[in-house]
Amino acid sequence: MMGSLAKGLKVIEAFSAERPRLSISETAEIAGLDRATARRCLLTLAELGYADYDGKFFTITPRVLRLGTGCLATMPLPRLVQPWLDRLSQEIGQSTSVSILDEGEIVYVARAAQQRVMSIALMPGSRLPAYCTSMGRVLLAALDEQRARQILSAKPLIARTEKTLTDIEALMRELAATRARGYAQIDQEVEIGLRSLAVPLFDARGQTIAALNVGLPANQEPMQEIAKKYLPALLRVQGELAKISI
Amino acid sequence: MMGSLAKGLKVIEAFSAERPRLSISETAEIAGLDRATARRCLLTLAELGYADYDGKFFTITPRVLRLGTGCLATMPLPRLVQPWLDRLSQEIGQSTSVSILDEGEIVYVARAAQQRVMSIALMPGSRLPAYCTSMGRVLLAALDEQRARQILSAKPLIARTEKTLTDIEALMRELAATRARGYAQIDQEVEIGLRSLAVPLFDARGQTIAALNVGLPANQEPMQEIAKKYLPALLRVQGELAKISI
DNA sequence: TGTACTTTGTTCGAATATCGCACAAAAAGG
DNA sequence: CCTTTTTGTGCGATATTCGAACAAAGTACA
Numbered sequence: 001m002m003g004s005l006a007k008g009l010k011v012i013e014a015f016s017a018e019r020p021r022l023s024i025s026e027t028a029e030i031a032g033l034d035r036a037t038a039r040r041c042l043l044t045l046a047e048l049g050y051a052d053y054d055g056k057f058f059t060i061t062p063r064v065l066r067l068g069t070g071c072l073a074t075m076p077l078p079r080l081v082q083p084w085l086d087r088l089s090q091e092i093g094q095s096t097s098v099s100i101l102d103e104g105e106i107v108y109v110a111r112a113a114q115q116r117v118m119s120i121a122l123m124p125g126s127r128l129p130a131y132c133t134s135m136g137r138v139l140l141a142a143l144d145e146q147r148a149r150q151i152l153s154a155k156p157l158i159a160r161t162e163k164t165l166t167d168i169e170a171l172m173r174e175l176a177a178t179r180a181r182g183y184a185q186i187d188q189e190v191e192i193g194l195r196s197l198a199v200p201l202f203d204a205r206g207q208t209i210a211a212l213n214v215g216l217p218a219n220q221e222p223m224q225e226i227a228k229k230y231l232p233a234l235l236r237v238q239g240e241l242a243k244i245s246i
Numbered sequence: 247m248m249g250s251l252a253k254g255l256k257v258i259e260a261f262s263a264e265r266p267r268l269s270i271s272e273t274a275e276i277a278g279l280d281r282a283t284a285r286r287c288l289l290t291l292a293e294l295g296y297a298d299y300d301g302k303f304f305t306i307t308p309r310v311l312r313l314g315t316g317c318l319a320t321m322p323l324p325r326l327v328q329p330w331l332d333r334l335s336q337e338i339g340q341s342t343s344v345s346i347l348d349e350g351e352i353v354y355v356a357r358a359a360q361q362r363v364m365s366i367a368l369m370p371g372s373r374l375p376a377y378c379t380s381m382g383r384v385l386l387a388a389l390d391e392q393r394a395r396q397i398l399s400a401k402p403l404i405a406r407t408e409k410t411l412t413d414i415e416a417l418m419r420e421l422a423a424t425r426a427r428g429y430a431q432i433d434q435e436v437e438i439g440l441r442s443l444a445v446p447l448f449d450a451r452g453q454t455i456a457a458l459n460v461g462l463p464a465n466q467e468p469m470q471e472i473a474k475k476y477l478p479a480l481l482r483v484q485g486e487l488a489k490i491s492i
Numbered sequence: 493t494g495t496a497c498t499t500t501g502t503t504c505g506a507a508t509a510t511c512g513c514a515c516a517a518a519a520a521g522g
Numbered sequence: 523c524c525t526t527t528t529t530g531t532g533c534g535a536t537a538t539t540c541g542a543a544c545a546a547a548g549t550a551c552a
Contacts (some may be wrong), residue, residue: 002290003509005540008251009294012313020321025500035501044248048255062348065371067258070313075266079371102308108368113359123356124310124369125318244538248538250510271529280512285530 002150004041007033011041012050012064021057063084068125078110078124082246084237085112088212088214089110092233097122098201100197101139103166104151106130109210114236128190131157132164132170137184142200147164148175166191184235193218199234202242212237225234248288253279256439257287258296258310267303278457290377318370323456324356325449326490330483331358335450338479349395352376354454374436375468377417378410383430383456386445387421388454398490410417410435429480431473439464443472445480448488458483476483 014022014030022030028038045051049063081098083086087095089112099106105127113122122128130136132151138147149172157166165171178184178200183199190196198213214230260268260276268276274284288304291297295309311435318324327344335342335358345352351373359368368374376382386394395418403412411417424430429445436442444459460476467475 001293002249002250002254002286003247005254005290006294007539008248008254009296009313023500034539036503036541037539039501040248040539041251044251047247048252052253060354062346063437065318065348065353066315067255068311070373102311105322107308107311123324125314125371250538269529281529282512283510286510373538 006038007039011045012040012060012067015046015060021059023057026109027058028148041156079210080108081210081241082112084241085110085212086151088112088233088237092214092230096229097135097211097215098210098212099135099139099211101130102127104130104155106133106136106139106211111156128157129155129160129165130183132160132189133213134184134186134196135213137175137178137186137200138200138211139176141184141210145175152209160190161188161192162190163187182229183231185223188218193221195226197230197234199231199238199239212241253277253283254287254290257291258313264417267305267315273304283393284464295481296402314371318355321355322382324370327456327458327487328358330487331355331356331458334358334479334483338460338476342459343381344454344456345381345385345445345460347376347382348373350401352385352457354381369454375401375404375406376446377412378406378432378435379410379458379459380432383421383424383432384444384446384459385454387424387430391418391421392442394418400413406436407438408434408435409438429477431469433469434443434464441472441482443476445477445484449483 010031010075011027013028017028021032024039024042025035027033027042028035031038031041033041036153042053045060046053046058052059052061063172067221069091077098078098085098086097095111095113097108097111099108101107106125108122108126110124111122116123128136130140140151143151149168152168152171157168157171158164159166165174174184183197186198188194188195193216194215196213200208201210201218203209212234213232215232218225252268255275256279258278258332260273264476265272265276270285270288271281273279273288274281277284279287286373287301288297292304292432296307297310298305298307298317317333323344324345331344338409341357341359343354343357345354346487347353352375354368354370354372356370374382378384389397395414398414398417403414403417404410404485406411420430432442436438441464442459442461444457446454447456447458458480460480462472462476
């Protein structure tokens with residue numbers, strides 16, 4: 001285990017939307033490192049071009065994007081699914097997305113946006129909690145129960161709206177139901193006004209590797225009509241993608 | 247300088263779309279490290295959850311996306327420009343994008359796609375060479391001449407199509423012209439069938455910090471009509487964004 | 493405005509982890 | 523089956539990290 005690599009990565013992760021500019025002490029605090037250690041990490045990152053330093057605050061540079069998006073680029077998934085997403089989105093007139101699971105979060109890897117429904121802009125690399133999203137439910141349902149429970153227990157389940165399920169037993173039951181019916185439906189649990197419907201995407205071995213969803217404004221049609229109306233299209237794409245063995 | 251952090255980051259960057267799975271020796275070769283060092287880095291990354299190891303090959307995990315997209319998230323730019331891009335794209339019926347410069351490459355930070363023109367899917371985080379793109383020309387034109395020349399000299403200038411400018415003096419003249427006229431136009435230098443038009447975006451101090459462009463299919467209208475038709479809309483958005491002082 | 497106090501940044505020797513050579517093991521190739 | 527190439531690992535020399543102590547900068551309050 002190379003300790004300094006681990007510490008350097010912690011320092012990079014210390015930067016976020018809320019904290020784009022960090023002093024040495026702040027960095028040390030957030031990353032849980034000694035000030036001296038944080039300083040060495042930051043100076044090294046600056047020297048390598050991953051950070052800028054104005055003598056007081058550090059910021060990270062676009063160079064850091066080479067790390068993460070190098071990763072997105074290694075995934076054939078986004079390129080494979082994008083044309084299907086585009087067609088599907090066009091056909092049903094709604095935004096569609098594909099995401100994968102990283103611990104308790106879903107990570108968007110491809111997206112075809114129609115008019116904006118959500119308040120925040122989602123793009124490849126964006127993250128949302130798994131427990132309250134349709135794609136998250138589908139992806140958690142594919143894990144064994146013990147692992148799913150472990151992930152759900154790891155972080156507090158925030159009620160993002162008054163409709164959000166936050167009881168772990170209720171969530172576990174919902175995962176079982178999702179597994180049984182093959183898709184997940186969410187009614188304004190992430191954000192008021194937003195519903196969504198998701199199905200799993202399988203690899204050649206039949207393992208769930210991603211989820212495909214459609215997002216809908218909540219006032220367009222009654223909740224029970226949604227699956228009837230959009231599920232066939234999602235399942236067709238699911239089937240087509242299974243053929244080309246992702 | 248923390249050497250091991252620098253080496254670990256090199257290892258992460260060794261992974262790419264062409265080489266998503268690497269053995270220890272391959273990694274060492276690509277990153278220019280000793281095998282023993284590469285091995286320690288990879289095992290550390292695996293232990294931290296940034297990589298997977300099947301006993302033979304390493305792959306990187308979605309966790310790596312936390313590094314890069316943490317960075318994208320720190321930038322207010324994408325969120326600020328996205329609504330404007332969406333409106334602009336809708337209005338002119340073409341794909342629009344905003345990108346920033348990282349050395350010799352442009353990095354897409356926001357995008358509003360209409361029908362696909364380019365063969366490859368562009369998304370936030372995607373990279374293209376600066377010398378042959380309209381946004382790249384605009385961003386290079388904002389640097390001082392010496393720095394621009396240095397960047398252009400750093401890597402061989404590939405002729406991606408028969409129209410691509412690859413002569414450094416010709417490019418420097420084009421940058422000067424771009425600086426003078428305030429926008430850049432590209433006719434199928436990245437890819438046959440694709441034209442584009444870009445303007446700089448300024449921060450509160452008047453510094454160029456990003457570029458805004460529109461991409462067009464090459465057969466839609468004569469080249470000389472493009473600026474006349476689309477430049478006013480781009481300049482209007484440029485002006486609006488200047489007001490809210492990015 | 494001066495002084496005490498808090499926070500932040502930096503230095504330095506002791507302690508520790510890393511480097512990469514050299515060797516061992518395993519594949520690959522003939 | 524032996525040679526060649528590739529891959530994995532132990533170990534001493536060496537460079538890096540640790541964290542307490544110090545210095546500097548900023549704050550609070552009389």
